[in-house]
Amino acid sequence: xxxxxxxxxxxxxxxxxLLVYVAIIAAKLARLERETAELAELARKRSSGG
Amino acid sequence: MNYLADVTALARKxxxxxxxxxxxxxxxxxxxxxxxxxxxxxxxSGADELAAQGLLWVALVFTALLGLARAWAPEREDxxxxxxxxxxxxxxxxxxxxxxxxxVFLVAIELVALPAFALFFSPLDAGAVLGVLLANxxxxxxxxxxxxxxxxxxxRELILPLLFLPLAIPxxxxxxxxxxxxxxxxxxxxLGLYDAVFAILCWASFEYVVSE
Amino acid sequence: MVxxxxxxxxxxxxxxxxxxxxxxxxxxxxxxxxxFHVPIALTAYACFGWGAxxxxxxxxxxxxxxxxxxxxxVHQGTIFGALTLATGSIWAKASWxxxxxxxSKQLVLFLVLFLFYSAYFMLRFSIEEGPRxxxxxxxxxxxxxxxxxxxxxxxxxxxxxxxxTTFTREGPQMTxxxxxxxxxxxxxxxxxxxxxxxxxxxxxRLDANLRExxxxxxx
Numbered sequence: 001x002x003x004x005x006x007x008x009x010x011x012x013x014x015x016x017x018l019l020v021y022v023a024i025i026a027a028k029l030a031r032l033e034r035e036t037a038e039l040a041e042l043a044r045k046r047s048s049g050g
Numbered sequence: 051m052n053y054l055a056d057v058t059a060l061a062r063k064x065x066x067x068x069x070x071x072x073x074x075x076x077x078x079x080x081x082x083x084x085x086x087x088x089x090x091x092x093x094x095s096g097a098d099e100l101a102a103q104g105l106l107w108v109a110l111v112f113t114a115l116l117g118l119a120r121a122w123a124p125e126r127e128d129x130x131x132x133x134x135x136x137x138x139x140x141x142x143x144x145x146x147x148x149x150x151x152x153x154v155f156l157v158a159i160e161l162v163a164l165p166a167f168a169l170f171f172s173p174l175d176a177g178a179v180l181g182v183l184l185a186n187x188x189x190x191x192x193x194x195x196x197x198x199x200x201x202x203x204x205x206r207e208l209i210l211p212l213l214f215l216p217l218a219i220p221x222x223x224x225x226x227x228x229x230x231x232x233x234x235x236x237x238x239x240x241l242g243l244y245d246a247v248f249a250i251l252c253w254a255s256f257e258y259v260v261s262e
Numbered sequence: 263m264v265x266x267x268x269x270x271x272x273x274x275x276x277x278x279x280x281x282x283x284x285x286x287x288x289x290x291x292x293x294x295x296x297x298f299h300v301p302i303a304l305t306a307y308a309c310f311g312w313g314a315x316x317x318x319x320x321x322x323x324x325x326x327x328x329x330x331x332x333x334x335x336v337h338q339g340t341i342f343g344a345l346t347l348a349t350g351s352i353w354a355k356a357s358w359x360x361x362x363x364x365x366s367k368q369l370v371l372f373l374v375l376f377l378f379y380s381a382y383f384m385l386r387f388s389i390e391e392g393p394r395x396x397x398x399x400x401x402x403x404x405x406x407x408x409x410x411x412x413x414x415x416x417x418x419x420x421x422x423x424x425x426x427t428t429f430t431r432e433g434p435q436m437t438x439x440x441x442x443x444x445x446x447x448x449x450x451x452x453x454x455x456x457x458x459x460x461x462x463x464x465x466x467r468l469d470a471n472l473r474e475x476x477x478x479x480x481x
Binding site: 006007009010011013014017018021025028029032035036039042043046 | 295298299302341345348349352353355356454458461462465468469472475476479480
């Protein structure tokens with residue numbers, strides 16, 4: 001591996017780590033959205049039924 | 051002074067418990083001696099005499115870990131730690147008393163282990179012995195607090211080495227340096243620095259570790 | 263908005279690191295790793311320091327929100343610390359031909375810190391949630407920042423008997439543009455860390471609030 005390959009590798013590692021982080025956050029946001037939708041549903045049922 | 055009286059009373063209680071039960075000290079002693087024998091077989095024949103000096107510190111750290119794992123056992127078994135914490139004395143006294151007891155245990159072990167090491171491997175000079183004593187202070191101070199943290203955790207004995215080893219690294223450096231180098235003063239001073247910094251930190255933060 | 267600033271800064275930093283700064287005479291192109299590696303390291307230290315500060319606030323003021331802030335900061339620090347080890351290792355391989363160099367004090371220090379803060383998570387997740395966990399985590403975080411200078415001293419002292427002192431270049435002498443590139447890189451990493459910190463904190467707070475809401479609605 002030449003020198004510049006290593007430089008690329010180093011930056012790639014940083015970049016990939018960031019991407020993974022973004023992916024994790026995206027997944028978390030999706031889950032949170034699902035949960036809020038569930039809770040909104042629960043609240044609706046409560047106010048109309050209870 | 052009330053504080054010192056509390057500390058001495060607590061330390062003495064631990065020493066008396068151990069004298070009666072006699073479970074931790076013999077185990078630590080046997081452990082350290084067995085470790086020395088393992089080291090003999092682990093060191094290839096061309097190995098430096100100095101390598102053995104380094105291994106002494108490995109043995110000391112792991113023997114201390116063995117003892118520390120049981121340091122809070124009496125309090126845990128009787129639920130006495132809650133009682134102690136509720137007592138009117140300053141909570142840091144609990145830590146200081148326990149550390150003092152552990153220190154005495156370590157020194158007791160070393161009284162046998164160090165001559166054994168000198169017999170099996172190579173003689174130890176004053177720098178090495180002073181290094182051991184100074185490192186003991188650090189081991190006891192930090193180890194006792196970390197053992198209390200581990201007691202609060204689900205994984206107890208499993209997590210204590212993980213918490214302790216990174217913090218023990220500077221002690222090993224200081225100790226090996228004091229044993230091996232021609233100018234042990236620097237390393238002994240460093241050990242003193244470690245002891246001062248972490249003893250103060252432990253003393254100040256112990257009450258947060260045990261309070262609910 | 264912070265994220266936008268982070269993205270912008272990182273972009274500028276990359277451009278500077280690759281195009282603007284002159285090539286280092288001794289190490290050649292691999293020196294360019296330095297523009298991100300050292301800022302990442304510095305940012306990791308900053309995160310640990312920030313985590314310790316929040317920990318101190320928790321112990322001092324008792325407000326439980328500091329616990330989450332301290333935890334997220336330590337988490338960020340650990341991630342950046344891991345990145346430091348990764349980029350440092352690559353740089354070592356590029357410059358000296360080995361993936362690991364015990365002579366590199368920075369790398370060894372980060373290894374020790376990485377071990378220490380990894381234990382932080384093991385400790386934290388083995389204790390029941392509550393004030394006890396918060397307090398214990400806070401004390402441990404404080405121990406971390408005390409460990410940083412002490413470990414560094416130890417590693418320095420250890421050099422004398424562990425390895426013969428070889429000529430190492432921990433940080434190249436920097437010319438003007440190199441220095442600017444470095445500073446931009448540092449600023450970029452810091453802002454990035456802060457942006458990630460805010461995002462993670464937000465996510466965890468949302469989690470906690472939703473859980474409370476769920477409990478309120480299902481009882």
